[in-house]
Amino acid sequence: MDMEYLRAHPQHLPTFLTHQRIRETPVHSGVCSASRLTLEDGSSIFAKSWPSGPAPAGMFAAEAAGLTWLREAGTVPVPEVLVALPDLLAMEWVEPGEPTRAAAEEFGRDLARLHRTGAASFGAARPGYIGPLPLDNTPGASWASWFAERRLLPYLKISVDRGALEASDVAAVEKIIQTIHRYGADEPPARIHGDLWPGNVLWSADGRAWLVDPAAHGGHRETDLATLALFGGVPHLDTVLAAYREEWPLDEGWRDRVPLHQLHLWLVHTAAFGSGYRPGVRDAATALSTRRYA
Incomplete structure (x- = not known):
């Protein structure tokens, strides 16, 4: 062959x-x-x-x-x-290489351009997966309601069912869900990767950063940027973000919303892999409770 x-x-x-x-x-x-x-x-x-x-x-x-x-x-x-x-x-096959600042700058600009191509709605026309778990892509028109119903609640429930969270964690996440509209951030749906933690950016020998293992859908562009900072952060994160913002500036308060966007992926991890990821859920909820939106 x-x-x-x-x-x-x-x-x-x-x-x-x-x-x-x-x-x-x-x-x-x-x-x-x-x-x-x-x-x-x-x-x-x-x-x-x-x-x-x-x-x-x-x-x-x-x-x-x-x-x-x-x-x-x-x-x-x-x-x-x-x-x-x-x-x-x-x-x-993409031949692996080393991350460079030049590649990070190009990646930041190109990620902004990807997001700007947009999507028909939040969600997608097809069911999805994130890691080993199903991803409910039922379309929605309002980001805050859609994110709460399709990205937070399902994985909170699974996490509770498997005993991965304590009662205080559940209460904190439920409060965030109930008050999610106060965080603002309404934007039209962007074309996003959807599971963009650093391991899903492949730095190639061709001097570029490639996207792999997506949970792609119409979402909020801040979600991809927030998850790039998880688990130690993607190499040259500051360069990526600076290039992104030069290409397409972010709305006021985006830094305050980083824990909100990360909370989805932390809940996916407690749902799929258990209580070892509970500190991430707790820290995200705590950060949100102390920001100016709380």
Whole structure:
């Protein structure tokens, strides 16, 4: 199998893998199993599958659609989807490189341009996934109400059901949900990555930053920027933000809203992985309670 054959017959990739006709090199990829596949013509592709049994229904279709939607904007580099099957997703290989300030500046500008291409509504026309969990993309017209109902409440409930949060945490998050309109930040829907923590920015040998593993939808552009600061922050974060704001200035109070946008991803983590991520939920809620909006 070479690249020409793969493009013409993407459905045949699992058969070639089963019969060991393709060289596989395991690589790290979050909740999925992933490999670098080397084809007969020497080209490489990145492939991912669920580690045990069938993948959750629609997971790879949602990721493929998100990658394609982001790529269509022609701004931040996004890998081309080559194979999208129920239990296998394959895309072009991006050779890893080192993060540089020049790449960070370009990334900041291009991310602003991506967001500016917009979306028809908050949410999307298709169901989504974020990590191993379903993502409710039911469209909405008002960001605050939509974010509370589709991005905070579902993962708060799952987190409570699995015992990942204490009663005080739940009360604090519920208060934020009930008063979310006081935070302001109303904007038209942007075309966002939706799960843009630093691990989903791939710094490439071509000197650019690529977007991978999206939970893409129409959302608030501040969400992508806020999550870039999680888990130690993306390299050269200050440069990214400065270039972004030069390309498309942010509304007043955006720094105060960072914990609000991060709260979604913290709740996803307590829902998916348990109480080890409780401090993130607690710290975000505490930060919001002490800001001028409280």
